[in-house]
Amino acid sequence: MLTINVAVLLAVIIVVRLRRRTEARSRNDEKLTVLIVLVFGILVAPTAFGQGIVDVVGQLAAGITNSSR
Structure with missing residues (x-):
């Protein structure tokens, strides 16, 4: 039986659509x-x-916030 992870399937659909x-x-x-x-x-x-x-x-958001101060 083949099982497909729904998140992986959606990731493939997103890449194709974009x-x-x-x-x-x-x-x-x-x-x-x-x-x-x-x-x-x-x-x-x-x-x-x-x-x-x-x-x-x-961490990126905190770094950007700290760098703007």
Whole structure:
């Protein structure tokens, strides 16, 4: 039996959708892409990989905040 991780499938869909030219996208197409990215974020967030991304982004944000002071 072949199992497909939903987060991996959504990541592939996101890459394929974002490779298309911007001019070829309609407003509904852009909304669907945003929805897919949000669902992907919700699926990845509780994983160790997602927590690592949160930590890195938090450190970057703290560094930018501290450098502007």
